[in-house]
Amino acid sequence: MAYGIRPSLPRVEVMLYLLEHRTHPNVDTIYKDLLPKIPSLSKTTVYNTVQRLSEKGAILRLTIDEKNVCFDGISEPHPHFLCKKCGKIYDLNFVPKANIQLDFSEHLIDEVSLYYRGICKECLEKMK
């Protein structure tokens, strides 16, 4: 599987799930969706797996939703938008320029998250 992770069945399936479902799901959603395919799967394994995958840099861990952590199979940093109405998380496909300005704080930075919140296009149209 690369990233120095042994490609067990749950790990491969979680990784594939995240690559195929670009919805930024949480652990519970991943678990429920994979259970039919892997009946022996336990939720703890999903927790273990996303933990491992994210610490190795294979997936992104999002804290945009304060209810629970969400995950993204695309590990290149990119901005996200959370709709406060429907709860969906969208990708925003531009590269934030802010990342570059970090020289003068002397912390060692290894992660950047850019989060936007508001009402999504779809919800706006329903409200008209």
Add this chain to the structure above:
Amino acid sequence: MAYGIRPSLPRVEVMLYLLEHRTHPNVDTIYKDLLPKIPSLSKTTVYNTVQRLSEKGAILRLTIDEKNVCFDGISEPHPHFLCKKCGKIYDLNFVPKANIQLDFSEHLIDEVSLYYRGICKECLEKMK
């Protein structure tokens, strides 16, 4: 208190606490620190208060720490840094330029968060 919030004792004290303690505390910390001064305070009141203050725009609600929500008495948006070693949250005092580029996604955006994570200056020095 302005922001259309009736200035009850707990509300004033929570607001003052956040203005005086620039540590981005969570509810439990606010509660424990104010309890000696307001012995009747309940944690539910602190939850209610930060909820009210943040929805009125008087304080910032941070989701940088996946364990719990943290709060900031400075309500102007500014970037934050979380140290993965010691857990401290620092202000980064530059204005991110990324915010401006949001035209072409047609969502209605009312909140922007820019979060950095890594190892803070202090922890780096201890490790030497």
Add this chain to the structure above:
DNA sequence: TTCATATTTGTAATCAATACATTATTTTGT
């Protein structure tokens, strides 16, 4: 095969956050 290691599983525990009912305080109208 055998042993050591890594992984998975299931259950129990933790703990932040919320729900809700009760009490207290403040405001409004008289």
Add this chain to the structure above:
DNA sequence: ACAAAATAATGTATTGATTACAAATATGAA
């Protein structure tokens, strides 16, 4: 000032995401 209504605070119970932990299973090297 008084009564009624509205708002706020409190305490307890509950929810629900996440973690801890121990037992079972699978993997890989020797």
